[in-house]
Amino acid sequence: MREAPSSGPACQARCAAALCAGKTDRAPVYIPAIACGVSSALLGRPARTGTGSLRFAEVAAWADGDAAHAEFEAGMIEDLVAVHRLLDADVLRMPWRMNERPDAQLDEHTFRFGPESGEHTIWQYHPAAADFSPMYRSPRVMAPEARLRQEIAQLEALAADPMPAARESIQPAVDLWRRFGTEFVVCSAGAGIGVGLEPDDLELLVTAPDLVRHKMALQGEFVIAVGRAVKEAGLPPVMAGGGDLAGNLGPMYSPAMFREVVLPAYVRSVAELNRLGVHYYFRSDGNLWTLMDMLFTEANCPGFGEADRDAMMTVAAVRARFPRLVIWGNVSSSLLMSGSAEEVAAQARTAVSEAEQRGYFQGCSNAIVQGTPVENVWAMMAER
Numbered sequence: 001m002r003e004a005p006s007s008g009p010a011c012q013a014r015c016a017a018a019l020c021a022g023k024t025d026r027a028p029v030y031i032p033a034i035a036c037g038v039s040s041a042l043l044g045r046p047a048r049t050g051t052g053s054l055r056f057a058e059v060a061a062w063a064d065g066d067a068a069h070a071e072f073e074a075g076m077i078e079d080l081v082a083v084h085r086l087l088d089a090d091v092l093r094m095p096w097r098m099n100e101r102p103d104a105q106l107d108e109h110t111f112r113f114g115p116e117s118g119e120h121t122i123w124q125y126h127p128a129a130a131d132f133s134p135m136y137r138s139p140r141v142m143a144p145e146a147r148l149r150q151e152i153a154q155l156e157a158l159a160a161d162p163m164p165a166a167r168e169s170i171q172p173a174v175d176l177w178r179r180f181g182t183e184f185v186v187c188s189a190g191a192g193i194g195v196g197l198e199p200d201d202l203e204l205l206v207t208a209p210d211l212v213r214h215k216m217a218l219q220g221e222f223v224i225a226v227g228r229a230v231k232e233a234g235l236p237p238v239m240a241g242g243g244d245l246a247g248n249l250g251p252m253y254s255p256a257m258f259r260e261v262v263l264p265a266y267v268r269s270v271a272e273l274n275r276l277g278v279h280y281y282f283r284s285d286g287n288l289w290t291l292m293d294m295l296f297t298e299a300n301c302p303g304f305g306e307a308d309r310d311a312m313m314t315v316a317a318v319r320a321r322f323p324r325l326v327i328w329g330n331v332s333s334s335l336l337m338s339g340s341a342e343e344v345a346a347q348a349r350t351a352v353s354e355a356e357q358r359g360y361f362q363g364c365s366n367a368i369v370q371g372t373p374v375e376n377v378w379a380m381m382a383e384r
Contacts, residue, residue: 019303021324022359026357031084032093032363034050035050047082051367052131056125059100063111087377090184092184129370163225165222170188187240192283193220216261216264224272231278246291250290251288266301289312307365310332329361329363331363333367335347336369341379344379351383
């Protein structure tokens with residue numbers, strides 16, 4: 001276990017070198033997310049740290065009231081830091097949360113968001129898989145284009161004065177950094193640019209591409225505002241961005257649509273972030289090869305997260321085309337869960353070797369999911 005804050009300077013220097021694609025004494029360790037069950041097994045006590053189990057726990061806490069949620073949040077930070085210390089991680093980030101109060105709790109694992117008599121969604125937790133996801137969406141009153149226009153109006157209002165919302169969005173990261181910034185590089189500020197993958201989202205790419213392009217541009221302006229807020233607050237200048245858009249066979253919509261509708265927002269926002277000195281890493285698992293030149297040459301994103309080894313996005317292959325691209329994790333989450341410790345160690349060792357001790361953060365491509373054996377986690381952590 002790391003003794004704080006004595007190893008803090010080494011951690012900071014290691015991550016700073018990695019962010020410049022420079023040589024490091026070892027690959028800094030980055031944990032995108034870790035399931036509560038895995039953290040509990042590692043720590044030997046119940047823990048709330050990430051994935052669907054965390055999102056369910058937070059919604060359940062909100063259902064019990066403000067005091068219960070405040071207690072949950074304090075415990076989550078304690079658990080998150082404890083498991084990062086145990087694993088000697090270098091980067092600390094706030095996991096994806098569902099910090100929303102439900103309108104009703106229907107049973108132990110089921111919640112309704114929205115009024116029963118109006119548009120609403122019902123979410124359900126499945127303990128065996130630690131999955132918390134929508135199981136029912138009520139019929140929508142508004143047509144997809146009308147809903148998009150409403151969303152654009154909200155983004156336009158935000159764009160008139162984005163800094164208050166940008167500062168608010170990074171406050172959890174600021175709080176983590178103030179408390180634990182001597183131990184870890186705190187990387188919790190995030191802002192994505194993405195169409196979405198719901199059927200309505202994909203339909204609008206065809207029926208209303210100009211409106212979707214405008215929405216992407218407005219998202220990009222908020223990304224820039226978050227970058228400015230990061231610099232203003234003095235946080236480590238790192239932002240997680242992007243947005244899921246691909247499977248193992250490639251993107252969910254055509255590269256031509258990405259170029260026409262989405263890419264301009266990335267070109268503008270990343271250029272400004274690069275000018276500010278903020279490292280923005282694009283995150284999406286899946287096979288992105290048909291988009292890579294657009295993202296990492298034309299848009300000049302300096303980092304790539306969720307690089308999916310199972311979808312042929314290996315460190316070696318990516319580096320052959322983009323020698324200075326910083327890669328955030330490349331060990332298969334699937335292998336980590338279902339392989340042997342020896343197989344995990346071999347793949348983790350391969351990723352580090354392919355990186356040639358520069359510009360690579362060791363970790364899994366997506367998340368340490370429910371059911372991952374602790375010996376496999378230790379096997380990955382041993383290779384750095």
